Amino acid sequence: xxxxxxxxxxxxxxxxxxxxxxxxxxxxxxxxxxxxxxxxxxxxxxxxxxxxxxxxxxxxxxxxxxxxxxxxxxxxxxxxxxxxxxxxxxxxxxxxxxxxxxxxxxxxxxxxxxxxxxxxxxxxxxxxxxxxxxxxxxxxxxxxxxxxxxxxxxxxxxxxxxxxxxxxxxxxxxxxxxxxxxxxxxxxxxxxxxxxxxxxxxxxxxxxxxxxxxxxxxxxxxxxxxxxxxxxxxxxxxxxxxxxxxxxxxxxxxxxxxxxxxxxxxxxxxxxxxxxxxxxxxxxxxxxxxxxxxxxxxxxxxxxxxxxxxxxxxxxxxxxxxxxxxxxxxxxxxxxxxxxxxxxxxxxxxxxxxxxxxxxxxxxxxxxxxxxxxxxxxxxxxxxxxxxxxxxxxxxxxxxxxxxxxx
Amino acid sequence: xxxxxxxxxxxxxxxxxxxxxxxxxxxxxxxxxxxxxxxxxxxxxxxxxxxxxxxxxxxxxxxxxxxxxxxxxxxxxxxxxxxxxxxxxxxxxxxxxxxxxxxxxxxxxxxxxxxxxxxxxxxxxxxxxxxxxxxxxxxxxxxxxxxxxxxxxxxxxxxxxxxxxxxxxxxxxxxxxxxxxxxxxxxxxxxxxxxxxxxxxxxxxxxxxxxxxxxxxxxxxxxxxxxxxxxxxxxxxxxxxxxxxxxxxxxxxxxxxxxxxxxxxxxxxxxxxxxxxxxxxxxxxxxxxxxxxxxxxxxxxxxxxxxxxxxxxxxxxxxxxxxxxxxxxxxxxxxxxxxxxxxxxxxxxxxxxxxxxxxxxxxxxxxxxxxxxxxxxxxxxxxxxxxxxxxxxxxxxxxxxxxxxxx
Numbered sequence: 001x002x003x004x005x006x007x008x009x010x011x012x013x014x015x016x017x018x019x020x021x022x023x024x025x026x027x028x029x030x031x032x033x034x035x036x037x038x039x040x041x042x043x044x045x046x047x048x049x050x051x052x053x054x055x056x057x058x059x060x061x062x063x064x065x066x067x068x069x070x071x072x073x074x075x076x077x078x079x080x081x082x083x084x085x086x087x088x089x090x091x092x093x094x095x096x097x098x099x100x101x102x103x104x105x106x107x108x109x110x111x112x113x114x115x116x117x118x119x120x121x122x123x124x125x126x127x128x129x130x131x132x133x134x135x136x137x138x139x140x141x142x143x144x145x146x147x148x149x150x151x152x153x154x155x156x157x158x159x160x161x162x163x164x165x166x167x168x169x170x171x172x173x174x175x176x177x178x179x180x181x182x183x184x185x186x187x188x189x190x191x192x193x194x195x196x197x198x199x200x201x202x203x204x205x206x207x208x209x210x211x212x213x214x215x216x217x218x219x220x221x222x223x224x225x226x227x228x229x230x231x232x233x234x235x236x237x238x239x240x241x242x243x244x245x246x247x248x249x250x251x252x253x254x255x256x257x258x259x260x261x262x263x264x265x266x267x268x269x270x271x272x273x274x275x276x277x278x279x280x281x282x283x284x285x286x287x288x289x290x291x292x293x294x295x296x297x298x299x300x301x302x303x304x305x306x307x308x309x310x311x312x313x314x315x316x317x318x319x320x321x322x323x324x325x326x327x328x329x330x331x332x333x334x335x336x337x338x339x340x341x342x343x344x345x346x347x348x349x350x351x352x353x354x355x356x357x358x359x360x361x362x363x364x365x366x367x368x369x370x371x372x373x374x375x376x377x378x379x380x381x382x383x384x385x386x387x388x389x390x391x392x393x394x395x396x397x398x399x400x401x402x403x404x405x406x407x
Numbered sequence: 408x409x410x411x412x413x414x415x416x417x418x419x420x421x422x423x424x425x426x427x428x429x430x431x432x433x434x435x436x437x438x439x440x441x442x443x444x445x446x447x448x449x450x451x452x453x454x455x456x457x458x459x460x461x462x463x464x465x466x467x468x469x470x471x472x473x474x475x476x477x478x479x480x481x482x483x484x485x486x487x488x489x490x491x492x493x494x495x496x497x498x499x500x501x502x503x504x505x506x507x508x509x510x511x512x513x514x515x516x517x518x519x520x521x522x523x524x525x526x527x528x529x530x531x532x533x534x535x536x537x538x539x540x541x542x543x544x545x546x547x548x549x550x551x552x553x554x555x556x557x558x559x560x561x562x563x564x565x566x567x568x569x570x571x572x573x574x575x576x577x578x579x580x581x582x583x584x585x586x587x588x589x590x591x592x593x594x595x596x597x598x599x600x601x602x603x604x605x606x607x608x609x610x611x612x613x614x615x616x617x618x619x620x621x622x623x624x625x626x627x628x629x630x631x632x633x634x635x636x637x638x639x640x641x642x643x644x645x646x647x648x649x650x651x652x653x654x655x656x657x658x659x660x661x662x663x664x665x666x667x668x669x670x671x672x673x674x675x676x677x678x679x680x681x682x683x684x685x686x687x688x689x690x691x692x693x694x695x696x697x698x699x700x701x702x703x704x705x706x707x708x709x710x711x712x713x714x715x716x717x718x719x720x721x722x723x724x725x726x727x728x729x730x731x732x733x734x735x736x737x738x739x740x741x742x743x744x745x746x747x748x749x750x751x752x753x754x755x756x757x758x759x760x761x762x763x764x765x766x767x768x769x770x771x772x773x774x775x776x777x778x779x780x781x782x783x784x785x786x787x788x789x790x791x792x793x794x795x796x797x798x799x800x801x802x803x804x805x806x807x808x809x810x811x812x813x814x
Contacts, residue, residue, distance in 0.1 A: 004608050004611065005611060008609055186637075187637065202465065203412050203621060205617055205621055210611050211610050214603075214611055216632075217603055217632065217633070217634050220637055222632070222640070222644070223631070223632040224629060224630070224631050224632075225620055225623075225624065227627065230593075233594055233629070234596075237647060238646070239646055
């Protein structure tokens, strides 16, 4: 329960042939100073996600690709699975079998990883069994243009060096812009409006709300948390107006009315859109809502499979609002969980959830896929704000995005 | 991630012989309107915990005792495992094999369950295969004094009736007193002091903090969340003093100094102690700290296994504070996770964590075990407050507990 959210973990994918020593490498990292937090087993051929703490890197998600390494040559299915893993990988670690060395398998893999602009660390495991000369190591390293380190998972030799390399290679921007931290100054008060409806899980708050509170505290500011019905009273109880009000998108209308005009107002969805992805792309998508015409195909995509309520936002509310807006029928398709259709060209608009269960890398991949297909993409929160006519106000903390909306 | 905390789920244990139809019963409940949230596999013979939503009961934890049903007669190990499950069970469901009917196994089980004062619902599965006459059902029901329902997991017959029985039998008080809800009125402001130290997981808040915010919102009040360093400023920014300040125990001293004398102050630990267990027993335990003498044995018990920091509270800080207080050496032993020693008589004091990962039933069981052994038990938060001399003030919201402290 004390777990760091999945999306806040550096995603490290471990690739290599079956006998290259992937598992022993993961164990070596583990037995040193990693706490294994959880283990989400997939099917036998699916990658396994292991939430861990690697000191001093911090909380990571190790993607153990055990299932995509052990069939002869690179079959079509295996390539697809590798690509799916790469869509959410921040840093690739390739374990090379010392006897076979660099083969076509490694070369193809490096090509696929480089195509995604991902950093790669190369590892030769089992140095205790088979010593590789520095010259051989250097030759392989040059051959695939990947830094290579000889380690022994058994004796621990080279593990610290590998960690240093991983830290060096990890992209600086993998976490994206802060959720809210750069919008507040020490001593600021931020009011968070958290409606408690039927969809709210019993006894807790949803992740983006908790993350926002945490980011406010991390930045020496104060969070006032309140339901929409108590907002007016809470604002009246403050000596100074707050610096910012953040609301759940579904309460935009009421909160917009109750927040004094001089106070900046935005939504958790907009904060998350910037933190996880690319606010500008999504604002462009929001504008495209008004170009929809009856009969158009719309894809509604959710990053997780959750228990649906009677009037589910993705299944019911958004289709209803869009139909009302377009003044006619629209054709909806839905995807949820890990799948995102590779061919998007038949859609006129993609409406994506906030993606609290996706990491930034995967969200960026989805946005890029939509852009490449020339299909506008918007998220739930921006769509709601736009349809309620308050997106402009809600973008006040983000002048560039606001400009895109009005241009 | 949208999960209800484990401790806020009604714990339903399913007992029965291997072929009685336990799994198909669970599946029948599932396929109707249960969303399977997670599945925590144990070893082959350990019970499996399944977090689910059974409508209209709500979020539950099904304890599937598959592992403790399949060996001949009740062996010692099996009895122990059954008892461990019963220590956290709120409601027992016993599935009876229709061909064999009520045997010694069922009778022993009922005896063990009744000894714990737990409600039992009896189920005869496979009604589609083997029809049991109403007379036979009634006879078995009388023989073991348990209400019995014939169901067919396959056709769904009887499932709704079983759910109604489960709701009827579920104890009203399984959730215990509210965390904070009964201490606040609509419109109140409650200030929560949440320190962010090295032990705080990245990107989130710990569960009791989130649960407290949620309970405040559920009761139409407003939560002001702030670090200890910004508390003074936050209080100064409110037009009226808050109704209550709740702090992390580790910041009691600073927060006590910064909170005006007229404002009620307590801690998350004290709130949790009442919600999860029995505040009075723990206050009695706090008083016993002053009777410790050099050489005494102290048990430190934690409900979960977490990643330990350098100056871990259970491993380092509490032993240090207690040694300072007693002015000499003490002998410490530690337990963590699901185990709690059945024999406690050798200890002079038990210091337990807040138990955020335990359900109320298990916490009450641990407190009762300590009381029966005549060993005082205190939790981390009360111990800290007592050693800092501010327990009396921190108990102001709870007059009965405060009286126990001063008597």
